[in-house]
Structures are given as C-alpha cells and as structure tokens.
Amino acid sequence: xxxxxxxxxxxxxxxxxxxxxxxxxxxxxxxxxxxxxxxxxxxxxxxxxxxxxxxxxxxxxxxxxxxxxxxxxxxxxxxxxxxxxxxxxxxxxxxxxxxxxxxxxxxxxxxxxxxxxxxxxxxxxxxxxxxxxxxxxxxxxxxxxxxxxxxxxxxxxxxxxxxxxxxxxxxxxxxxxxxxxxxxxxxxxxxxxxxxxxxxxxxxxxxxxxxxxxxxxxxxxxxxxxxxxxxxxxxxxxxxxxxxxxxxxxxx
Amino acid sequence: xxxxxxxxxxxxxxxxxxxxxxxxxxxxxxxxxxxxxxxxxxxxxxxxxxxxxxxxxxxxxxxxxxxxxxxxxxxxxxxxxxxxxxxxxxxxxxxxxxxxxxxxxxxxxxxxxxxxxxxxxxxxxxxxxxxxxxxxxxxxxxxxxxxxxxxxxxxxxxxxxxxxxxxxxxxxxxxxxxxxxxxxxxxxxxxxxxxxxxxxxxxxxxxxxxxxxxxxxxxxxxxxxxxxxxxxxxxxxxxxxxxxxxxxxxx
Numbered sequence: 381x382x383x384x385x386x387x388x389x390x391x392x393x394x395x396x397x398x399x400x401x402x403x404x405x406x407x408x409x410x411x412x413x414x415x416x417x418x419x420x421x422x423x424x425x426x427x428x429x430x431x432x433x434x435x436x437x438x439x440x441x442x443x444x445x446x447x448x449x450x451x452x453x454x455x456x457x458x459x460x461x462x463x464x465x466x467x468x469x470x471x472x473x474x475x476x477x478x479x480x481x482x483x484x485x486x487x488x489x490x491x492x493x494x495x496x497x498x499x500x501x502x503x504x505x506x507x508x509x510x511x512x513x514x515x516x517x518x519x520x521x522x523x524x525x526x527x528x529x530x531x532x533x534x535x536x537x538x539x540x541x542x543x544x545x546x547x548x549x550x551x552x553x554x555x556x557x558x559x560x561x562x563x564x565x566x567x568x569x570x571x572x573x574x575x576x577x578x579x580x581x582x583x584x585x586x587x588x589x590x591x592x593x594x595x596x597x598x599x600x601x602x603x604x605x606x607x608x609x610x611x612x613x614x615x616x617x618x619x620x621x622x623x624x625x626x627x628x629x630x631x632x
Numbered sequence: 633x634x635x636x637x638x639x640x641x642x643x644x645x646x647x648x649x650x651x652x653x654x655x656x657x658x659x660x661x662x663x664x665x666x667x668x669x670x671x672x673x674x675x676x677x678x679x680x681x682x683x684x685x686x687x688x689x690x691x692x693x694x695x696x697x698x699x700x701x702x703x704x705x706x707x708x709x710x711x712x713x714x715x716x717x718x719x720x721x722x723x724x725x726x727x728x729x730x731x732x733x734x735x736x737x738x739x740x741x742x743x744x745x746x747x748x749x750x751x752x753x754x755x756x757x758x759x760x761x762x763x764x765x766x767x768x769x770x771x772x773x774x775x776x777x778x779x780x781x782x783x784x785x786x787x788x789x790x791x792x793x794x795x796x797x798x799x800x801x802x803x804x805x806x807x808x809x810x811x812x813x814x815x816x817x818x819x820x821x822x823x824x825x826x827x828x829x830x831x832x833x834x835x836x837x838x839x840x841x842x843x844x845x846x847x848x849x850x851x852x853x854x855x856x857x858x859x860x861x862x863x864x865x866x867x868x869x870x871x872x873x874x875x876x877x878x879x880x881x882x883x
Contacts, residue, residue, distance in 0.1 A: 630765025
C-alpha cells in the first residue's frame with residue numbers, strides 16, 4: 381500500500397517534469413520567460429555548489445524558528461488566559477480575531493519603520509503572522525477540555541501554574557498542535573513575504589534577486605525550494621508530532 | 633458529631649432564566665468509616681450534592697462540616713471518583729494514579745511505593761504502563777479508584793462510578809468495593825441510581841426526594857458482608873428503598 385502510494389507520487393512528479401520539458405521543447409515561449417527543468421536544475425546545483433542556497437535556507441529557517449517560537453509561546457499564554465479569564469476573552473479576544481485577519485505582509489511597513497531593515501523586523505512579521513492562529517487554537521483547546529479533568533486535578537490539589545502545566549496544556553495539546561501547524565504555515569509565508577519586501581538575505585531575497593536579474597529559472601528554483609521545505613517540515617515535523625499526540629491521547 | 637456533616641444544603645440552578653431549586657435543604661451526617669449510598673430519582677441533584685461535599689461547587693445555603701470544621705473549598709481529604717473516571721489520557725496508568733502525589737511534591741521513590749500498593753489492590757499491576765485508551769471501562773474505573781485511594785482521603789466520594797459498566801464487571805467491582813472498604817476503613821459516600829447496587833454497598837442508604845431534594849428517608853442495611861447482588865435476602869431492603877423512592881408525589 382505504502383509503496384504503491386509512493387510510486388504514484390514519483391510517477392506524477394516525473395510526468396510533470398516530462399510535460400514541462402515537452403512544453404519547453406515546443407518553443408512556444410522564449411527561454412527567458414519559460415525555462416526548461418534542466419535550466420532550473422542547473423540553477424539549483426549552482427546555488428548548492430557556491431553555498432548561497434544553503435546560506436539562504438539557513439537564514440530563512442533561523443528567522444522562521446525564532447519567529448515561530450515567539451508565536452508559540454506568546455500564543456499559548458494568550459490563548460490560555462483568554463480561555464480561563466472571561467474579561468480577557470471579551471476584550472483581547474475580539475482584538476485577536478480582528479488582528480488575525482491582517483495578512484502578515486501587511487505588517488511589513490510597520491516592521492520596517494519600527495525595526496529598520498533588520499532580522500528583528502523580519503522575525504517580528506513572522507511571529508505576528510503566526511501568533512494569532514496559535515492563540516485561537518490554544519483558546520479553543522482549553523475551552524474544550526472535559527471539565528472533569530480540571531475538577532479532578534483541583535480535587536487532588538492542583539492549582540495555578542501546576543494546573544496549567546499538568547492539565548490545561550496537555551489536555552488541550554491536540555488542539556494546540558493544530559495551532560502550531562497553522563502557525564508554522566503562516567510563519568513560513570510571513571518569512572518569505574517579509575524577505576521579499578525587506579530584500580535582506582534569505583530565500584525571499586534570493587527570489588527577488590532572480591526577478592531583478594530577469595532570471596526566471598532562479599525564481600522558479602527558489603519557489604521549488606520554498607515549496608520543498610514546506611513539504612518537508614509539514615510531513616516530517618508536524619505530521620509526525622500530530623500522529624504521535626493523537627495516538628497517545630487515544631484520539632485515533 | 634459525624635465525620636462529615638451536611639447541614640441544610642440548598643442549591644439553585646438557572647433553568648430557562650428562572651431559578652430552579654435543586655437541593656431544598658439536605659441534611660446528612662455520615663460517621664467515620666461508614667459506607668453510605670445516596671439514591672434518588674434522576675435529576676434530583678444527588679450528584680450536585682456530592683460535588684458540594686467535594687467542594688467542587690458552592691452551596692447557595694447551608695454548610696459542610698468535616699470533623700466539626702466548616703469547609704468552603706475542595707481538598708485532598710475528600711477525593712471524588714467521577715462517573716466517567718476523568719482519567720488523564722496523556723498519562724500512563726501509573727502516572728494517573730500518582731498524579732495527586734506528584735502535585736503534593738512527594739519524591740518519586742515514595743510515590744512508586746504508594747502507587748504499587750494500590751495498583752496491586754486494584755489488580756492493575758499488569759497495566760501500569762498502559763495508556764487509558766487501551767483499557768476497558770471497568771479497568772478505567774479501577775484506575776480511578778486507585779488514583780483516589782493513593783491520596784489517602786478521609787472521605788471517598790463516588791459519583792455513579794459503575795453506571796457505565798456491564799453487569800458482570802459491575803458485580804465483580806461491587807464485591808471488591810466492599811473488600812476495599814473493609815481494608816482501608818474509609819468513609820465512603822456513593823451516589824447511584826441503581827437500587828440493588830445501593831443495597832449491596834451501603835451500610836445506610838439515604839433516599840433523596842424529587843426536586844427540591846431533601847433526604848427523605850434513611851434505610852439501615854444491616855446485613856452481613858461481603859454481599860452479592862443476587863442475594864435474595866437483600867430483596868426486602870431493596871423493596872424498602874424502592875417504595876420510598878416511589879412515594880414521591882407530584883413534582
């Protein structure tokens with residue numbers, strides 16, 4: 381089963397490359413508009429051999445990790461408070477819903493004004509793009525905890541931070557994972573978007589350099605790298621974490 | 633003076649915006665080491681009363697006394713066993729059982745010693761590293777009882793813990809519960825809607841009236857233990873409980 385699924389995927393992607401090459405060979409568009417897969421591959425290999433690609437990936441990933449870590453910590457604290465303190469929910473809760481509707485790139489002008497063209501500015505955009513998804517899922521998770529868990533824990537003497545650490549967070553964790561996953565997706569979009577506009581290192585910057593040089597194959601190569609990293613992190617980090625949590629919690 | 637005393641407990645609920653009196657002044661005194669069952673028509677507030685005893689809800693009137701001292705919060709001297717167990721699915725059986733001890737800051741070695749005793753008593757030694765989703769409903773309730781017992785509470789409060797069990801498992805646990813009671817000498821207050829269960833377990837059975845509930849009658853079940861559900865000699869007690877449940881009058 382698994383092998384045949386993998387086989388299907390391989391065949392599908394090979395087919396895409398063949399069709400792509402066929403369209404290129406038909407010479408409908410000039411090469412500087414529609415590059416062949418080979419040219420894109422050469423660009424990738426060039427990026428690998430001179431190290432610029434790894435440097436770009438490293439820079440973007442570092443910003444992503446710092447921004448996402450801030451978003452996860454902040455979002456969990458905010459979400460738990462919203463779920464447990466009605467006043468916080470009624471006030472900050474409505475603001476969170478509003479702020480969540482702002483696309484992360486819309487924070488870029490503010491970030492540039494506040495932080496200048498720095499790493500901090502990009503990390504700010506990344507974190508703020510992800511934090512509200514984490515918040516809302518943490519809030520929903522805590523709200524949906526079976527009240528008898530909390531009562532049982534209180535009955536056995538847990539209160540305050542002990543109650544939060546030993547019951548609220550683990551009980552809400554399946555929801556929180558969803559929040560982390562959404563948060564990561566928003567953060568990744570945020571990082572690339574911010575790098576495009578900040579034009580200050582990273583994969584988004586390399587993408588923009590490709591545009592400035594009229595190098596379509598570099599643009600496509602960078603887009604493939606961005607997509608590939610997305611698939612890898614989704615599949616290897618979040619899917620695994622989710623599977624583990626779901627089976628441990630008996631939800632699957 | 634009893635071990636735990638409820639004095640004139642009143643509780644209101646909001647129902648369609650109007651206050652609804654659930655408990656109309658419940659008086660109950662339970663002595664040290666006694667096994668008292670509470671039965672009552674469904675919706676009479678017997679579970680609410682138990683939750684008030686546990687300190688998980690506040691009464692709108694009256695007071696709860698433990699050893700003559702007024703209580704106003706939940707505390708580890710009154711541990712509740714919930715209807716569905718309320719076990720933590722993210723913890724193993726052992727970690728569930730040790731939860732309260734961990735919260736109390738008891739070091740691991742000591743925790744293990746205590747939990748081993750009760751895991752053994754509840755016949756859970758094979759399952760210490762299982763997660764709760766891997767257990768049957770009956771096993772889960774065993775874990776829930778072990779988790780309560782490790783706290784060494786003065787009073788064990790049980791809210792229909794066997795309601796979701798099949799009859800075989802229930803019969804087994806009814807006998808075990810009596811043995812545990814004898815071994816641990818705990819004061820137990822056990823809420824159930826099942827009359828035979830009350831007759832098997834209770835030294836006394838408190839019958840609640842319909843809303844607003846009061847303790848309508850207390851029936852002494854003076855019969856040798858361990859009792860089994862199919863013992864015909866319990867029939868007369870069951871009849872007495874049933875007849876006082878039935879003579880409720882219009883709601």
